[in-house]
Amino acid sequence: MERTDILDAVYDACVEILKVDKAELGEGTSFAEDLDADSLALVEVVMQLEEQFDLRIPEDDLDDVATIGAAADLVASHLAAA
């Protein structure tokens, strides 16, 4: 799986769950500061990615996920380990 595909999936999850415009999103977009997403919203985004990629990401791993790029990295690392 290419990283760009994963990134696209994160964008799509943000568009669907956070109701934001895809054009506004980039690797450095911050969930909390740019998208006004609370911790539950971040979990919802991650849940969608877990379902899509058939992964289970431990709760503790979410602490460091501040940006869209970090979310893509997290999914990529779990895919690589799977």
Next chain:
Amino acid sequence: MSTDRVALVTGGSRGIGAATATALAAAGHAVAIGYRSDEPAAAVVQRQVEDAGGRALPVQVDVADPASVDAAVTGIEAELGRITIAVNNAGITDDGLFIRTDPEHWRRVLGTNLDGAFHVIHRVAPGMLRARWGRIVNVSSVVGLMGSAGQVSYASSKAALVGLTRSLARELGTRPITANVVAPGPIETEMLAAAGDERAAQLAALVPAGRLGRPDEVAAAIAFLCSDAAGFINGAVLPVDGGLGMGH
């Protein structure tokens, strides 16, 4: 009047649960009737719902066992669709003086009454988040706040449901998912009948109305909290006790 929503009522084969399944079906929801062991009773509730033109599915589930809850919910969602209404009504009592209550009895009551609600909500909440709509009603008891001699495990489990519910109300309130408690007083059910006629009469005498409640009177409150009309009621503890618990 169909709203196309899917409800799960645990402990749905008898008493308050059976009345709730019937009431939710009458409100237009497809209802999964969770039962642990009494399949014939669940089938009777299913027939009542279907005779009234509703849709019901009996589902065996031991709420104390997360694997059983997972399997039951997976089956319900395959058959009826995503559950967005969860009524945690399954409950047991194992009465006895505190000093004679051993840890196994304590654990068994908490395992069903409190852990059971946790297991069900934990399994269905992600679907409610996705649906951007949900109703959770946890069936507590007047004794959760009054205390009850001889019911330390039961009362503790019922009080704990309030903390569970109110925390959920705060976490999920923006989605908009509501979580509320209904706290029945003494209701004419098999659970109360097991305590004996004398005890039932004592309890009835404590209620301002001077009588026991009926399961359908509790079900009406639960069905209301599950409705769209109750969308701004969140984290409430609604007594259905004829006034027995007034002031707590």
